[in-house]
Amino acid sequence: MAVNSDLMRGVAEPVILNLLNNKKMYGYEIIKLVNEKTNNAFQWKEGTLYPCLHRLEAAKLIESEWQIAENNKPRKYYTLTRKGAAALVEKKEEWAVFAKSVNVLLSATA
Amino acid sequence: MAVNSDLMRGVAEPVILNLLNNKKMYGYEIIKLVNEKTNNAFQWKEGTLYPCLHRLEAAKLIESEWQIAENNKPRKYYTLTRKGAAALVEKKEEWAVFAKSVNVLLSATA
DNA sequence: ATCAATACATAGGCACACAATGTATAATGA
DNA sequence: TCATTATACATTGTGTGCCTATGTATTGAT
Numbered sequence: 001m002a003v004n005s006d007l008m009r010g011v012a013e014p015v016i017l018n019l020l021n022n023k024k025m026y027g028y029e030i031i032k033l034v035n036e037k038t039n040n041a042f043q044w045k046e047g048t049l050y051p052c053l054h055r056l057e058a059a060k061l062i063e064s065e066w067q068i069a070e071n072n073k074p075r076k077y078y079t080l081t082r083k084g085a086a087a088l089v090e091k092k093e094e095w096a097v098f099a100k101s102v103n104v105l106l107s108a109t110a
Numbered sequence: 111m112a113v114n115s116d117l118m119r120g121v122a123e124p125v126i127l128n129l130l131n132n133k134k135m136y137g138y139e140i141i142k143l144v145n146e147k148t149n150n151a152f153q154w155k156e157g158t159l160y161p162c163l164h165r166l167e168a169a170k171l172i173e174s175e176w177q178i179a180e181n182n183k184p185r186k187y188y189t190l191t192r193k194g195a196a197a198l199v200e201k202k203e204e205w206a207v208f209a210k211s212v213n214v215l216l217s218a219t220a
Numbered sequence: 221a222t223c224a225a226t227a228c229a230t231a232g233g234c235a236c237a238c239a240a241t242g243t244a245t246a247a248t249g250a
Numbered sequence: 251t252c253a254t255t256a257t258a259c260a261t262t263g264t265g266t267g268c269c270t271a272t273g274t275a276t277t278g279a280t
Contacts, residue, residue, distance in 0.1 A: 003208045005268060006120030006236070012268085015215045022219075028227050038211040047269055050229060055267090073227060073276065092216055098113045099209055101148040105125045106202055109132075115237055116267070122237085138258050157238055160260060165236095183245070183258060 003041050012044075012052045013061075014091035017084055020062060026075040027053055053078060061087050113151050122154075122162045123171075124201035127194055130172060136185040137163055163188060171197050 015034065019025055025033075031044045056062045061084035064076050080088070125144065129135055135143070141154045166172045171194035174186045190198070 001204070001207050003204055003211070004120055007204070007208045008269095009119035009236085009267060010114055010116030011212055011215075015212070018216050026227080027229095034215065037214055041207050041211045042215075045269070046227085046229075047231095047271080048267090051267080054229095069227095071226080071277070075227070094111070094114055094117070095212065095216060097111050097151050098117045099212070101113070101151045102121050102125070102205065102209070104147055105121075105144065105152075106128050106205060118238095119236060119267090136258080137260095155238070156258085156260075157240080157262090158236090161236085164260095179258095181246070181257080185258070 001041055002043055008042070008048075011095070012048065013056060014088065014095055016049075016052060016056060016078075017061060017080060017088040017091065020078055020080040021085065021088055024077045024079045026077050028075075056084070060084075111151055112153055118152070118158075121205070122158065123166060124198065124205055126159075126162060126166060126188075127171060127190060127198040127201065130188055130190040131195065131198055134187045134189045136187050138185075166194070170194075 016030060019030060019033065027046075027049055031046070031049050034042050034044050053062070053064075057064055057078075060081055062078045063081055064078050067075055067077050069075050126140060129140060129143065137156075137159055141156070141159050144152050144154050163172070163174075167174055167188070170191055172188045173191055174188050177185055177187050179185050
């Protein structure tokens with residue numbers, strides 16, 4: 001089941017930060033992983049991800065570095081900055097508050 | 111803690127439908143209730159709610175009826191239509207899928 | 221030789237949340 | 251008395267992020 005794109009607003013940033021908190025990754029890899037992990041509930045495309053990566057880099061929450069992969073293709077690997085790690089903590093907390101609120105409002109006795 | 115407005119996208123509709131599924135309500139009442147139930151994590155204003163109510167009514171998911179309240183003020187009460195009840199079920203399921211996906215992606219081992 | 225997959229990128233459009241503003245009445249209170 | 255707050259409706263304009271579409275280029279498979 002693919003999720004309404006309106007809901008997607010605002011979640012790309014914390015998701016990307018969290019993935020990069022585990023290991024360095026490149027854009028295309030992030031797209032594939034996210035779609036797979038959500039069983040295609042998320043269907044990220046390049047037009048979703050790359051602008052978001054560029055925003056995060058401009059905000060100094062992530063950093064990039066070109067590398068030549070085993071398959072001889074150039075990849076731009078991203079890593080989390082210290083500032084990004086701090087932002088991640090905040091955004092996770094924000095998500096928790098948000099999700100809890102929605103769950104309350106969607107409960108039967110709301 | 112007030113939540114980033116980007117996250118708010120797309121949740122107003124299911125929330126309103128769910129509230130009206132319990133009882134008929136008027137706009138101002140919905141605003142106050144939502145803000146209170148979320149401890150002001152949500153800070154809905156008129157500019158958020160009324161356009162959304164009008165959209166939902168145009169889509170025939172809710173219906174309205176003017177009434178004069180005890181305090182002598184005219185209020186527009188909204189009720190859920192059968193179509194709205196069906197939409198609510200779908201939107202709740204969509205939220206569940208979405209929230210689960212985000213939780214997976216924000217988990218430590220994502 | 222052609223197509224699919226990999227891997228980057230940008231441009232344009234759209235739709236929703238928000239801020240700001242407006243109207244009107246009732247109640248509170250200084 | 252007169253100002254302010256709360257109630258209750260509504261609209262307009264702006265911004266931002268997601269999506270679609272498109273583009274370039276290379277590698278590997280058929």
